[in-house]
Amino acid sequence: MSWFHPILATATETETAEPSLVLAGVLLSLVIIYFASKIGGEICARINLPAVLGELVGGVVIGVSVLKLLVFPEGGMEATDSLIIQLLQSTANLTPTGTELVFESMSEVISVLAELGVIILLFEIGLESDLKELIRVGPSAAIVAVVGVVAPFVMGTAGLVFLFGLPVIPSVFAGAALTATSIGITAKVLAELGKLSSTEGQIIIGAAVLDDILGIIVLAVVGSLVKTGEVQISQIIILIISAGAFLIGTILVGRLISPFLISLVNQMKTRGQILITGIVFAFVLAYLANIIQLEGILGAFAAGLVLAETEKRKELEEQIIPVADLFVPVFFVCVGARTDLGVLNPAIPSNREGLIIASFLIVVAIVGKVITGFTVWGKPNINKLAIGVGMIPRGEVGLVFAGVGSASGALSPATDAAIIVMVIATTFVAPPLLKAVFKDETQEVVESEAN
Known part of the structure; x- marks a missing residue:
């Protein structure tokens, strides 16, 4: 990237x-x-x-x-x-x-500052994730996560290729942008509703975290495909294997060397020792990801996951916040600044295709996530619709996809703006929908108790 x-x-x-x-x-x-x-x-x-x-x-x-x-x-x-x-x-x-x-x-x-912003953002997301919790997450969350990535990706990519006649590369990238889930937005709404510790809430959060990992791997694969300009099944398989192997390998190796890093930090006497050490670790892994034709953000995320398991996790989380506050807004503002919404002006006939693409992406983005709730098995009394709705918002993760796509040059202005509109629409619509779904569930419980 x-x-x-x-x-x-x-x-x-x-x-x-x-x-x-x-x-x-x-x-x-x-x-x-x-x-x-x-x-x-x-x-x-x-x-x-x-x-x-x-x-x-x-x-x-x-x-x-x-x-x-x-x-x-x-x-x-x-x-x-x-x-x-x-x-x-x-x-x-x-x-x-x-x-x-x-x-x-x-x-x-x-x-360059925007590039650093997205690397630091993914490092921060990795730090906020709990690897042990991810390992312990139930099969229900895993199924929801996989379906939540595969369904919108396949529907979005196939629809853009066969219905709109777009080239394969930008169609794949747009499809990849549909796979993300914003855990931050959904978690906030669930907490406000008092549903964060419910069965539905736990499945949503677990699936959203797995979605982020799968989405980052998809982003790494698609970003590499954009660089090569070709789509070959063998190449896709190799990239998927290399992305997975890189993520797993860096985590395993990182867990072996993290005690050494922490010991080194504890012996330092100067300011910012844990912050600088953490950032250097993230930058090294981002560099390694880049030189093997993957995205640097995958390395930064892996670095965050590794350091999240150390005793310095909380201290590092607190110290990375002001750094993220300084660099991350540069990335998101640049994403918006590069987006020419004029290509979606319906008064210009040539722009109408972009509006239609945006409408299609919004529908696929919502449907592709809502159906995930109905894949949960063995739990007849849970609110499956709420699980699907909770997976809808793309938020900051979706914007990372849009920013990478815009920077790569793989997307036309209309497709780029359509993805941004999709991210905005899903992020705006998900919180009220989730509240409505849980409200309906509460009303049904009250009515059944009254009867």
Whole structure:
């Protein structure tokens, strides 16, 4: 996965980007990114919606779709399209070539920061997961998780290929984006309803955690397929095996060396010893994943899982939060900023395909998860519909898929925007649906007791 390109090669021998102006542009871009993320996040938090949606919408507002404060050259934009560059031009004597070089260099730095953001995000998700609980999770949760990945992936990919005639690669990527489940959103709603410790709640949480792991493996496989540009069954099998082997292997090896790492940390006398050690471990595994043609986020997630089993887990979780607060919003705001929602304007005939694709993806995203609840066997008295509905929201995990797809160049603007719309729609609709499903269950219990 990469947000950037080796663009500095376009520089002439006599003129290069002025470092001070590049730094000025980066600093101004970060100010705008943080403002957008906090304002959007605060608004969503106050209306009981995930703050990450606010970060995405904030990125849309400052990006190519609205204000054009944060734009990127790989999206077809030029330096003169950026209001930040226009501000720099008004305060510095820049030539046209110099302006373009500053724009490209500035965009590359922001893209690298966004790349670090998603790696840290997956490291944090790994830290919050409990490997022992994952191992102990029941067969019901495992079945729900597998069906929740396979069903929407197959329906989405096949539908885009055969109904819409899209190429295989972008169809596979869009199908992969349908596999995710946001455990954070569902867990919050279940806690509010007092259902987190219920049988349904435990199955949902266990399945959502497994969904994340399966989804990350799917993302690693699909990301590698995008790099090669080919879809071959043998290649897919090799990639799946290598992704699974990498995840299992790093966890096993990591558990062997983690005592050494903790011992090393305990002997250190300087500040930030556990934080730096953890981040170095995550970066090393992310690097190893990259060099074997997998996604770096898989390595970061594996690092989080390994360190979550150590005595330093709680301390590391607390220390990684401010680091994540600094870098992760850059990723989500950049995802929104790169999304051109103008391609979904129904007034333009050529955009109507994107709207139809978005509607199709939303239907598949909901149906593909709802049916998972009805695959649970041996538990006749549970609320199967609630289990399926609890798996609907894509949230931040779905946005990771959208961001990777956008950065890879595998998705057309219409398909990219359609995936974003699907993520937003499922994340908005799931909490009220889950509340309604459990409310209906409560009413049925009361009525049966009255009778």
